[in-house]
Amino acid sequence: MTLEIDVAALAALMQEAADAEILPRFRNLGAGDIRAKSEAIDLVTEADEAAERFMKARMEAILPGALFVGEESTAVDPSLLDQLAGADLAVVVDPIDGTYNYAAGMPLFGVMASVVAKGETVAGIIYDPLGNDWVIAEKGSGAWMCRPDGSQEKLAVSPAPDLEAMVGCASTGFYAADMRAVIMGKLAQVRVAASYRCAAHEYRTLAGGFLHFLMYQKLMPWDHLAGCLIAEEAGAHVARFDGTPYRPGDLAGGLLVASDRDAWTELREKVFVA
Template identity: 45%
Template sequence: MMPDRSDLSAIAALLREVAGSIVMPRFGHIGPADLRTKSGPLDPVTVADEAAERALTEGLRALFPDVAVIGEESVAADPALLGAVAGPAPVFVIDPIDGTQNYAAGLPLFGLMIALVEGNQTIAGLIHDPLRDDTMLATRGAGAFLLRGAAARAEFLPLRVAAPAPLAQMIASVSWQYMAADEKSRVLARLDAIGQTPNLRCAAATYRAMASGHMHATVSRRTLPWDHAAGTLIVEEAGGHVRRPDGEAWRPADIDGGLIAAADRDTWHRLRDALYG
């Protein structure tokens, strides 16, 4: 299944509607009763995450009744659902609120993400920023765009990653929290070679920053598909280069091999060599 621009516009409209009706009204109003943890204290979920995933699931099923839908919260309840991303059939993968820690704390760095995966390859990806009220999106082989506005007034503005920069001037997000102890020690000891290493605690915001030319790279260890499928495709279609640290292509079923997304192939190699060489 290869969605066209009208399909992407419909999905973007769904993201915008759910953000406006469910996510933003609760922003800044999440209390202890609205929040629980899943695998640990760094893995929270709010009532807004759950409500948004239900609404997005229902909306996608109405738009595309023949395509399966899974999401971060549904997989938390039934981990076997994750196997769908490696299968041959198309499946939508939802992150109802990426950056839940930020969202729950009232920090304006979060987003809603949807990826379309088929045969363990991302076919389309969308990242919606509820505060800016715009959506970055891409389909494989067709470029990446910022969709601004609604319906007939919408504009598709091309996205482009940053120009290459020396390591000492590079801005790269490095998420080391899920690295094994030896890898973490090695990577942390080498971060001084990189100009700036912000961690936004939000893959949606990080990939948006990369695709719009404001960040040169991101390094992640845990690579769950709802966190990375949409963003990696958008970055690639905006001119970036995405691979696992071993140089192999990253695919949505690769949940624990790590990935490096960079503005171009040369930047990728320089960063990989600096951190892992």
């Protein structure tokens, strides 16, 4: 039986949640509306929680019977992570990716959702509330920029240049200090290594052909499932540091995304070495 996913309805729900709960609070948060979670740079806001509640309440109508795994729901019930890999059907939501940017009033945040069926990511959406557009992928159907006027543009990664000309994003903050110093030193081999502190926009930018690589040490499904599918459908090579595929149940092992397999191998061997 073929799984039918109403991607348009899911995309519309993300837009509705942003309109109702995220955009009205942007640059309008009170001191009590922002809280630290694991550390000072790991934040949650009233907008994160309200947007997730909004989507969760309406998700059953779009994906009946699906396990709902949201970043804020999992903070309350960590067992949701254990259920994800084995679920027949699940939807994984990051209500605001880039919460630190959002809380600081920086216009670089997004809403992410992915659909997982029997351990495989089959659909991914990244919505930009400020740009009011979506990057969407369904497995085997390519990655697409979708605009509110109904127009669509197929996305493709940029061919990788020589290592010294590569531009990418690398999240080094979750390495131990000694290893972080090593990796950051090796990143001097590429032309630009940045961090937007927002995986949503990093994945969108790579899929649109403006970055050659992404690297992450911390793996949480709401941060990467949608983006990895979008990157793969745009032609990128995606794998954990040991070369194995990235799956919904993977919470460790690092993640490297590059324009193609050869670029991935060169980056892994010369830059992101253990």
